[in-house]
Amino acid sequence: MYLAYSLALAAAFLLGAPWWLVQMLRRSKYRAGLAERLGRVPARLRSAHGAVVWVHAVSVGEVLATSSLIEELKMLFPGGRVVVSTTTTTGQQLARQRFGEENVFYFPLDFAFCIRPYLRALKPQLVVLAETEFWPNFLRLAKASGARVAVVNARISDRSLPGYRRWRGLLSGILRNVKLFLAQSEEDKRRLIAIGAAPERVQVAGNLKFDTRAPAGSPALDPLRAALAGAGREQTVVCGSTVEGEEELLLRAFEIVRTRHPQAVMVLAPRHPERFDAVGGLLDASGIPWQRRTALVPGDAGVILGGVLLLDTIGELSAIYALGSVAFVGGSLLPRGGHNILEPAQQGCAILVGPHTENFRQIVSLFDRAGALRVVRPNPQALADVLLQLLGDRGARTHLGDLARQTWQAQAGATQRTADALAVLMGLRPSDPVGQPAPAPKLAEGR
Numbered sequence: 459m460y461l462a463y464s465l466a467l468a469a470a471f472l473l474g475a476p477w478w479l480v481q482m483l484r485r486s487k488y489r490a491g492l493a494e495r496l497g498r499v500p501a502r503l504r505s506a507h508g509a510v511v512w513v514h515a516v517s518v519g520e521v522l523a524t525s526s527l528i529e530e531l532k533m534l535f536p537g538g539r540v541v542v543s544t545t546t547t548t549g550q551q552l553a554r555q556r557f558g559e560e561n562v563f564y565f566p567l568d569f570a571f572c573i574r575p576y577l578r579a580l581k582p583q584l585v586v587l588a589e590t591e592f593w594p595n596f597l598r599l600a601k602a603s604g605a606r607v608a609v610v611n612a613r614i615s616d617r618s619l620p621g622y623r624r625w626r627g628l629l630s631g632i633l634r635n636v637k638l639f640l641a642q643s644e645e646d647k648r649r650l651i652a653i654g655a656a657p658e659r660v661q662v663a664g665n666l667k668f669d670t671r672a673p674a675g676s677p678a679l680d681p682l683r684a685a686l687a688g689a690g691r692e693q694t695v696v697c698g699s700t701v702e703g704e705e706e707l708l709l710r711a712f713e714i715v716r717t718r719h720p721q722a723v724m725v726l727a728p729r730h731p732e733r734f735d736a737v738g739g740l741l742d743a744s745g746i747p748w749q750r751r752t753a754l755v756p757g758d759a760g761v762i763l764g765g766v767l768l769l770d771t772i773g774e775l776s777a778i779y780a781l782g783s784v785a786f787v788g789g790s791l792l793p794r795g796g797h798n799i800l801e802p803a804q805q806g807c808a809i810l811v812g813p814h815t816e817n818f819r820q821i822v823s824l825f826d827r828a829g830a831l832r833v834v835r836p837n838p839q840a841l842a843d844v845l846l847q848l849l850g851d852r853g854a855r856t857h858l859g860d861l862a863r864q865t866w867q868a869q870a871g872a873t874q875r876t877a878d879a880l881a882v883l884m885g886l887r888p889s890d891p892v893g894q895p896a897p898a899p900k901l902a903e904g905r
Contacts, residue, residue, distance in 0.1 A: 459628060463594050467568060490547045491564030497572035499579045502560040509538035512582040512605070514565055517549040519798060520588040522776075523611055523666040525556055530877035531586075534886060541580060548731065548772055555773070568593040577603040584884060586610055588666075590618070597635035606883055608638040610876050611666045614649035616816045617795065622653040630654025638883050640876050643820045663879060664872030665821065672776045672804045679777060681754040688763050689723040691783050692852065695845060696807070698775050699729040699797035700788035705737050707791055709744045711841035712766070716746075719849050720764045725778060727769035729788060729797065734770040741766055780805040783855055784848050790814050791836040799825065803866040808848050808858035810834050810841075824869070830861035 494500060511531050515521045521544065531540050542557050543565040544550045553562040566572035573596050582605045589611050600607050614622065622629060633655045640663040641647040647660050686694055695715075697708050705726065712724050728737050741748040747765035751774070769775060779785055785802035787809060789795060795817030802809050809831040815822040825831045834844050848855045881887040 459631065460594060460598060464569060471567075491550065494564040495567050495572065497566055497569075497575045499575050500563055503541060503563060503576075504579055509535045509584075510580045510582045511535055511538065511540045511584045511586065512543065512576075512580060513540060513586045513588070514543045514591055515549060515553065515588045516544060516565075516591065517546040518552050518773075519667070520544075520611075521549050521552045521556065522670045524586075524588050526669050526671075526873040527586075527610065527666060527876055528557065530873060531584075531880070534877065534881055534884070535583075538583075541582075552773055566596075568595045570595055570599060573599050577605075584608065584880065586880070589613055590615075592629070592632060594632045597632055601635040606637045607635055608640065608880060608883060609636055610640045610663070610880075611872075612639050612641045612650060613643075613646045613820075614653065615795070616819060619649055619653070622649075626652075626654050638879065640879055642872075645820065661879060663875040664869065666872045666876060667798060667800050667821070668866060668869040669871070669873040670800065672779070672801055679774070679781075682751065682767075682778065683781065685749075685754055685767065686723055686725075686781055689721050691781060692855075693719060693722045693849065694725065694782040695722065695784045695786065695849075696725045696727070696775075696779050696782035696802070697786045698727045698779065698788060698802070700726065700737075700786075701729050701792060701794050702733065702736075704788050704791045705740050707836060707838055707841065708786065709740065709746060709766070710838035711845060713744070713746065714838065714842035715845050715849070716764050718846055722764060722849065724766045725769055725782060726766050727775045727778070731770075731772060734768065738768060738770075741768060776801045779807055782807060783859065784808045784810065784845065786810045786834075786841075789817075791834075796822065799831065799862075800866055803830070803862040806856075806859040806863045808832070808855045809862050810844060812836050825862065825865050828861055828865045830858065830865045832858065 513524055513528055515524050528540050528542065540561065542553050542562050544553050544562070545565050550562065550564060566576055577599060585600045585605045585607045587607070587609045590613060597607060636655070637659065639650050639655050639660040641650055641660060642665040644662055647662050650660050651657050700708065705728070708724070708726065715722055726737065728734060738750070747762040749762070749765065749767055751767060751769045751771050769778065779802040785807035787797050787799045787802065789797045790812035791814070793814045796811060796815035798818060799809050799811060799821060809825070811822060811831060811833055813833060813836065822831070826833065832844055834841055878887065
């Protein structure tokens, strides 16, 4: 089975090679870490000593979600080392900032010749994968190397479940290489078992993302605070992680909002950095006054009131939610699955999402049941109507934001439950049942 998989993967790479070559010539992100992905272990990793824990966090979301857990792992393995791999360049940048460049590298491609050099160099005792990174060769070789493999914050999305079920016969063999699955919810536990995970190896620990703390404001944000001072928090709408096709809808809605709230400001944060210039072009065509975040300097008067600030930076969105009172979380107006609503929830923002939130199904459902967010229809007038209602009603806006913060706070604790379960897995603590996350709080009686 593994030979057939490797041959199929190799064939896919060969067929896709012309496209990848073109992309590498056009965009630096496709060249980043290529040698590491192909199995060249960077010298900075070869000084590993003591027990090594390898944590794989695909992108920015997983890096943020596992940050507190990584600190717990450092305490579990004093004198050892925790190394972190990522797949995306944005995840790599954030991981290097948080954990030090000497501890961070790109995840190897799922070929034995790419994986084995890392296992030989690091000799990890524990491999921790975030969410659903079921790479067949990696799981098999990690187990064969003597490492214990755990999947934390595990979830099976609505989109991926049918495909996993079709391949259950093969997948169950692959999943036997995983010693412990820590699921986000009871539903994810049922789905993991349905696709072939051994029931006795699956527990519910809750969602690590509820324990992710938004970064404190830094002096680097001072120009932005000054730029938004004229509008104030109550007239600032932050639209985060937007995807292609959403910005047009949001800008048309904002044009309507400006007729009633001429000093309102929209902070527009595209999900993918390579789209910053394209969104700038949309803003030019819209006729709405706008400015880039990177153009702000200390002492700059900043954003023209009634305009848009294009957030063309990486890593600031979480803190910038604190500068607004209403937050729209992107990837949800169009069928893209949605993005994380917990960052604006921590800041007490009134949260808006579109109807497509499958990637964060449990979280959005939890907030929706608590009356802690609003689901908006994907058309400019519907968006504008909700924004106008919230911007014009401080009480409704504050109530919605307070419910969001309370709902987030009620779900904390997944990091400790996950760390405790990993300690038991490694024989560092006696076996005790993993605690369960709190049920959804009933914060909106009579809604």
